Amino acid sequence: MTDGQLELLRTATRGRKPKPPEGLAEELPVARVLVDVPLPHLDRPFDYAVPASMADGAQPGARVRVRFAGQEVDGFVLERAAQSEHDGRLARLGRLVSPERVLTPAVAALARAVADRYAGTLIDVTRLAVPPRHARVEKEPVPDADPLPPLAPGESTHWGRYPAGPALLHRIAEGDPVRAVWTAMPGAGHWTAAVAEAMAAAVAAGRGALAVVPDARDVAALDAALTARWGSGRHVALTADLGPAARYRAFLKLARGHVQAVIGTRATAFAPVRDLGLVLIWDDGDDSHAEPRSPYPHAREVLALRSQLEGAALICGSWSRTAEAQAWVDAGWARPVQADRSTVRAAWPHVTVAGTEPGGADDPSARGRLPAAVWRAVRAGLAEGPVLVQVPRAGYVPTLACQQCRTPARCAHCHGPLGAGLTTRDAPACRWCGRDATGWACPACGGRRVRAVTVGVHRTAEELGRGFPGVPVVVPAPGQPAPDVPQQALVVSTPGLEPAPPGAGYAAAALLDAHQLLERLDLRAAEDALRRWLAAAALVRPRDQGGRVVIAADPQSPPVQALVRLDPAWHAARDLAERAELGFPPAAAMVSLTGPGAAVQGFADLARLPEGADRLGPIPLEDAQGPTGDVRLLLRAARADRAALARAVAQAASVRSARREVAVRVQVDPDRIG
Template sequence: MPGVRVKVRFAGQLVDGWLLERAERSDHPRLAYLEKVVSPVPVLAPEVARLARVVADRYAGSLADVLRLAVPPRHARVEKEIISQAPAADATRADATPAAATPVDPPPGPAAPTPPADQPVPEPEGWRDYPAGPALLRALAAGRSPRAVWSALPGEDWAARYASAVAATVAAGRGALVVVADGRDLDRLDAALTARLGAGRHVCLSAALGPARRYRAFLTARRGDAPVVIGTRAAMFAPVDRLGLVAIWDDGDDLHAEPRAPYPHAREVLLTRAQLADAGALVGGYARTAEAQLLVETGWAREVIPDRAVLRARTPTVVPTGDDPQLARDPGAATARLPSLAWTAARDALRAELPVLVQVPRRGYLPSVACAECRTPARCPHCAGPLALPSAGGSPACRWCARIAAAYACPQCGGRRLRASVTGARRTAEELGRAFPGVPVRTSGREEVLTEVPGGAGLVIATPGAEPAAAGGYGAVLLLDTWALLTRADLRAGEEALRRWTAAAALARPAADGGRVVVVADGALAPVQALLRWDTGWFAARELAERRELGFPPAMRMASVTGPPAAVADLLGQARLPDGAELLGPVPADGERERMLVRVPRARAAAMADALHAAAGIRSARKATDPVRLQVDPLALF
């Protein structure tokens, strides 16, 4: 049957393959037999096969690479369990081939969506805080395909809002697919959907589930036994019967970008699915990316933003430390790591028996140190990597090769004392614990990520993305070391900084309940201004306008070609790039490699991808030994 795994002999070797279509005859003069049908289960749905072809073309990759991402590895024991549990009637369907009698073949759906009689149309509930929100739910419940870019309010229960949108889609007799960035978000959405739809109405897909559980959930979705699929990046290709809605939360998170070839982004895959299946689309987050803003400005999607009165009532008080009034009261605020304004906000919140969240961009104790005498950065004498201190009494160690440099001496002045260049989360927790004795201090980061903390007085020091929710909200949120996010050599530095800040600030109480956010940065900076007004749409429009002027994505399409200089030159020499294509570079990459960028207008993106894919195919046919990494629209350009 179409969609089953097969084994074929190719160039003398037995390789994996897929049966995509069956035909009565072929124009090919010589045909070989299939060596084996690996499994009778048609795991590759026709719509997913079509999507994989489009994604492969979009990212200048191969269909085989995309299918490896789309269909999880086979788990034979799970397949046998599914087949044995299938109704006997399914196993008796007549067909000329034994493979067609598989009981896991999904039943054909109705020609038009039919709302279940016992499924009521959901109430708008929290969507009433957004003028366009109720209309979005009505359109989904009516079986239409609205497309929206949603800017969430501070403190918003985004999982409940997504559950409402999914429930409206299911009420119309259609399926839904929702992708989130990490396991914490997946658990939250799982609980919200279970409360809204009941048990057994959705499945979770994530690489963290393990091979057996993941394959069982995949087969459940493939059979159409659950109308809703949620998951992390691995779920973006999940089969969904009668797809009516695709949704993604926090599309700016870099976890949505697949690190394996051809490096697709979950947002782009889902929007492509919406286009192919004529389904609705929902792109949501506290912050807005330039890519989401482009959807709004081109008219592909409509923005769903909160009512201004509701926004004012829900937003905490946001104060920068680098503006003129603060500098007049505290001249050291421009250089202090914890200015008096931030210290006072934390003290007042703790006195009111409220928790305080402190966001620190770097994990560890002292991730970067320097000579205390001449301020020369301390480097490893073996590999020249940066030295770090793991604890107050520990010896400096290299962050690259892990060698201990207990006898370190500065090569410039001979000094042996070290000072902090960058302070990590654990050192911050130690310092704040001394500043506020008797107050419990918790850390949330790479070693241990907290999901929730109690609502009493306490300090929570977290790295970006690991901030736990607090019962009732935080009384104060302190955003420290903002320079670490703003000064990164990255096109998306400002966008990423604002995304991290809004995610933390959204956990604070409203201003009327004493919630304060102190950002240790100059209030004149554009990301800080967007945070002060909680207007991430304004910042996204500004970013997009600047990128249009400079010719950067998403206003233009770019491809990155990385590898040894001779190999990069060879591939680009073979590529028949479209008219208007520009070559930028080369610039040094890592090691002996270099990077070239190819830039084209969006209208010529498909031609650029075809040309680069064909050139890569020529090098592969010639069995070129030097590998070249080819990425279309990479997150990092430099």
């Protein structure tokens, strides 16, 4: 700017008085704001002055922009106050982003409890709870709609199959915060209809209802059941597949109180349902219920906390039962809801085991890949309807082993696993370096023949297609709509992708490669295997209609025995007892620290652990390419000290954050320990 321009500016502004600062709100002029800064040492609200122009809009739950550490950041108003404990002058709210109260007080309290439970920060949990803003959706006109008529609870036609079922619905309708672990019965549409009945009992009583299911397919099935029971307009569904606008529109319906019920995947556990009367989770052992983002909460634990905070009833339902649900039952915190043994035996298919001991009569190596009992079951089932074949892994042909002693076949050059070629005539090759292994010999016994340890779903479909010519073979694909199943077909599927069968269900099911599920190096291997097998068996016709399930497995394995007996509660109690003896969750509290060795060691040394706590590790971590350079250390304490252990870890994280030291990944009661 030139001297002449400066002089003109002075002349133009001479005599003007500076604009006085805007006044503050007359009532509750202080806003406590949760700023979007995910640093553990800043995990607390900060006070800001509320300008008079924002007095009406900057209410608890609204989004604002504030000045923090020299930059503009987003935040949520947590509460308004008459005065601040801060002695100095307060900075003012910068801008009101939206007056929509998307972070309700109940959800904010839940987010704080989840952050404390998992040694995380409140803002990290809030990101999981509140979807990103969609301004156009907020500006959409709200249609004038007549109030929905009161909902009658109706009869408990599905819960009547359980001795304690009708009483459970009655207590939900009465507003009693009852807690139940529900072992569901099979049957086309049974679990969705039962969930709809439970939600209807809460809504009919004038309270809200919330159900969390593993994936979009389950959401669609439950959505259809709810719509069929009480019509449209009473509930919304929340899934990532909806897209930003549709998801935020459904979220606002809840936040504004336009609907009382919601269903969806894991983030739905935080949905802003008013006057919540029931929270329900289906298939709590499914991996998708565990949040992969910090602080890694599990939807089951979030709903348990919410049930306590808001006085809502809780139902944890599944075909099977997790160790965590069994711990609730053993402690008397929740009551079991299950059918009597005669009803169970009549409703489920008949289960048999095809032994796979090497050299035995049903050894797969003697008759190709599948035991003879499996072939017989598939052949008999196809004469009556569609048959389901469950294979643990996708793909074609994975690793091989020695035909004689079952030692894994490894590459002589890089020690990588050997895999078969694309056809049965191709020579084995290394899955890491690709070298041909034509002259391979077993280092343990000298044998030169190999067998497939586990065959993928596509190779299995190919084999079955050759064995049953003329029969359609259906292979569901992940990420694609579930295919239709003909009246006579072979459905070859990985766990969780099994399409719904026509009519009364599949005539038979074959569960292959059980050893692969059971031999996984994971604390939950046996629990997961039984859960996946029962989910497949639930799609098969009852035994009085000829339904049968055959599993190729070791008959002495406890999960296999539980499947044959149709008794997941027995297996869950056994699994929990073993975990208590070994000192693993949920019988004990545990924290996993992952990161560079020096950082993990420094973190553990800084944490003031409860008395009696110990350390497991550290151990170096590897992936498919080899060592990652990180280590994992487990901190373990008594179950009663879980809260103290989480506080100690959170305080250590806060100190390290203030020092700007290398970050360490912290997981409280990790869902997977392998």
